[in-house]
Amino acid sequence: MSLPLQVILMPDIAEDRATQSLKKRGSMSSLSSHEFRRKDLHGRTKDSMSTVSYMDEPSQRDDVSRLTVQMENTYQLGPTKHFPVVTVNHILKDVLTNYLQEEAYEPELCRQMTKTISEVIKARVKDFILPRYKLIVIIHIGQLSSQSIFIGSRCLWDPKNDAVSSYVFRNSSLFAVANVYAVYFE
């Protein structure tokens, strides 16, 4: 889908400009780690939440001009190359195995680990991610025990262009689930 416009540019130049403007807006990641601890003797539940957020290359000028500018028509209806699910699966497997193979479950360590791993995965997928794709990376790490856990997700998107990739890692004391969602936008 594309917007009507007054000026028509060459398709490839327009695409470069669109990519550039996305880069300028930058990527923001907000990492929050939720941890549930057992109740202490008095029955109070302790839980902790820590948030780290940073935004790279924010551009004030862009925010203002964004609302008024109209995008040039690129005549591109879909992505040039589809999202490589299998490759991303391998990346997830590599990262999780490298980071968690020898680790034993510890609250502090895993709290840091979730944040680090999600950043690392995002950076690696971004390296060869195709233009016009937005990414979401979700990591769950938990202690392996006899409790039960169920994780489900539903997505409202275009199945032709968008994809999800997922991997579960287990060792003797912990488990980790990583999901990467890639969404195509115009």
Added chain:
Amino acid sequence: RWHPIGILVQDPVGFNADEAHNIVKECVDGVLGGEDCNQNNINQWTAGIVEEFLTYLVKLVKAYKYIVTGAVIQRSAYGFHTASSWFWDSTSDGTCTVRWENRTMNCIVNVFAIAVVL
């Protein structure tokens, strides 16, 4: 939305995270409200919460794609961590996370809304 002279006009920009937060809370209360953690039902509950919330989002009729993730965990002495990071356009896309708990279980729901049009 189409302006009378034929130019596509953007809806009020952004994803309303507060409202989404409230709706998710209601959904989860409705499904998990007085229940105890139960192996058999856990599948249905997670699916139910996520789908109910997605139908609400669809009714909003905005040019957004949505991803809703739910995790239901039995309450125990063991630890659990979650983290997420994203690469998107922060002016138009948004997220919301809701934590809910009762006597026997914890529930975390993440909502991500991604704008379709630049």
